[in-house]
């Protein structure tokens with residue numbers, strides 16, 4: 001998603017008191033966090049951190065440094081995402097509720113034939129809401145949420161990555177029910193890792209698959225306590241075809257997250273405009289919806305943000321002295337101007353590739 005540079009982090013399952021803006025702003029971004037930060041005294045610990053740390057100590061065979069590293073990069077970025085924050089994608093939401101949220105909230109109902117999947121893949125063009133969906137799942141399923149950007153795992157922790165993968169799964173089990181969300185999962189589970197040129201990547205991939213199989217084995221030998229210790233791997237990718245076949249099969253659900261349809265773009269635009277003074281008529285909005293065919297959700301957001309600058313751009317230097325209530329509302333011309341620079345980021349050919357893959361391997365909607 002939008003957070004490509006992000007390091008691994010966990011979102012605490014327990015609702016924490018909302019943090020004041022200032023402390024959020026001061027908190028180092030995960031990407032800036034020291035990669036070798038493992039000293040518990042460095043952090044201002046809350047109850048959840050302490051609980052997680054004490055669990056690690058109970059775990060045998062977990063690399064303590066790796067585990068501490070995962071824990072120390074805990075961040076609750078921004079506000080929690082709820083289903084309603086995500087425009088459209090109703091089928092994907094339903095599928096995520098059925099596959100993840102309900103089984104996590106009511107494990108007693110989901111056994112036998114209803115045994116839930118241990119892997120779910122969200123695939124589709126960039127900027128269509130895959131990361132948002134994962135974050136909503138985290139909020140709604142009340143589970144421990146481990147969120148890892150695969151590229152940071154492979155680049156930043158080269159060498160340590162296998163240990164980190166092992167620690168991650170062990171911690172997920174200890175803190176179950178858990179979701180391991182891996183953004184850009186194609187870069188861990190890539191077919192190319194087999195070609196021999198990337199020995200380190202191959203090892204990470206193998207470790208990931210071994211750990212994942214262990215989960216499956218544990219779930220198959222299900223007794224009720226195992227059932228309550230669910231761990232699900234939720235992957236997101238813009239390159240589903242890069243995932244190797246063995247890995248692909250483990251994602252029992254493969255959900256296509258397509259570009260937004262007209263109704264979704266409309267809902268999204270209206271939501272964005274609801275926070276802003278504007279002079280768009282319902283007809284303007286309909287025209288805009290038609291013109292943004294091919295735009296992804298993040299393209300629509302980028303367009304609206306750029307258009308919102310229109311009234312300020314019109315002021316020039318006078319911006320510095322103008323009273324806020326004298327700034328004119330946004331209008332359709334602002335959008336039309338912005339459309340000259342903010343274009344769809346997915347090409348029609350690119351889209352076709354997703355649709356073909358979806359029809360071969362995915363569930364659509």
Ligand code: ADP
Nearest residue numbers: 001002086087126127128129130131132297298
């Ligand atoms: P992906 O993970 O599919 O690349 P993200 O979930 O990171 O995409 O979305 C990027 C940004 O685009 C979001 O932060 C949000 O502003 C916007 N966005 C994308 N899809 C939607 C949607 N369906 N509803 C609302 N906003 C969306």
